[in-house]
């Protein structure tokens with residue numbers, strides 16, 4: 174079992190108040206829903222997210238609380254029923270604020286990051302001039318209001334004891350896992366075959382396998398419940414058979430760089446030293462299985478000797494992985510009636526017990542800050558990431574935070590868009606689900622825009638984008 178999150182209060186000494194990010198970053202401000210909406214498109218993705226998808230997610234959360242009413246009563250008596258009513262009324266108030274574009278309000282419930290969130294609201298206010306009024310849902314940067322919304326859901330729950338540890342998204346995350354069973358079995362069967370034969374694989378076969386599992390981890394990112402507005406988005410087909418047809422949909426493919434970095438580490442590594450790969454996780458369910466399968470291969474192939482995983486400290490963007498999801502999934506695998514799934518689950522539990530897989534929590538991952546200010550806001554986390562030989566950032570939200578969710582030109586180099594965030598060689602692995610992409614060739618974006626106006630937000634295309642010494 175991965176250790177429960179260290180007491181978060183122990184983390185807050187790592188925070189410093191953020192006045193504003195580096196001046197160069199201010200040249201391009203993250204776009205708000207309104208500014209994207211007013212860019213002539215009646216419903217930009219950001220606008221539609223705030224206007225339609227988030228209210229839908231809130232309604233589903235309210236419905237989930239309602240459906241657990243009896244359970245709360247059985248567990249906690251009248252107090253449980255009262256708590257359920259209170260949480261529902263807080264979420265309904267949140268939905269109304271959002272739908273009527275009310276000003277963003279400070280957090281009131283004491284939690285490890287309450288002050289830093291309220292400082293960030295003041296910072297957002299400082300960016301507005303007097304006639305702009307207050308930060309608002311449709312006016313403030315999309316990245317901020319979307320993160321704020323999920324943190325408000327968490328506040329509503331922690332204000333409703335004794336159900337203050339309830340995860341309103343757990344059912345959807347678990348359902349995604351169960352509905353993806355066939356694909357998970359296929360993937361685990363494949364991994365067991367590879368691990369059994371691994372001693373006999375030559376360099377090219379290892380490389381092919383590494384590339385195969387990287388692509389599976391990429392396409393696993395399509396299973397995303399916040400994009401689907403909380404509707405099911407499990408993996409129904411056997412993804413291994415579709416990699417060849419999906420390959421042209423990879424717009425930036427830096428897998429060769431990852432291979433040469435890790436094989437270099439392996440060749441030059443002395444007996445006792447380590448090669449550490451950090452994986453900043455995204456969604457639980459099928460995507461998490463693809464990440465754990467990749468992590469298993471990294472150890473089995475000796476491309477790495479230690480994997481560190483980062484999850485979310487609170488329920489986040491519907492499907493994101495918390496430590497409870499991480500432990501629950503490994504337990505489900507271990508207890509599965511499918512022998513390959515149970516073999517994987519047992520192996521993964523052993524990796525954790527041996528300390529070769531390490532699960533880490535940090536509240537920074539559920540703050541609204543872009544990653545280029547991490548070294549100021551969470552210097553302890555930045556120092557931790559600097560210990561890695563390679564960091565894999567999974568998913569679209571991480572990509573938005575890596576690039577500051579700014580309206581960069583499509584051809585701006587990824588290194589520039591990182592705006593000084595270089596803790597270690599890193600790779601963004603994301604399917605495109607937001608209106609931001611950098612590091613493309615001249616004319617490449619125009620080619621997709623012409624044929625598919627929504628190419629940036631359907632999750633159809635993906636990137637494996639590397640930044641580091643070549």
Ligand SMILES: O=P(O)(O)OC[C@@]1(O)O[C@H](CO)[C@@H](O)[C@@H]1O
Nearest residue numbers: 222397399400568569570606607
């Ligand atoms: O990080 P993930 O799970 O790949 O995607 C997060 C996401 O679903 O949330 C936002 C839409 O609400 C977008 O950034 C993106 O579509």
Ligand SMILES: [Mn+2]
Nearest residue numbers: 455456490493
């Ligand atoms: Mn996610």
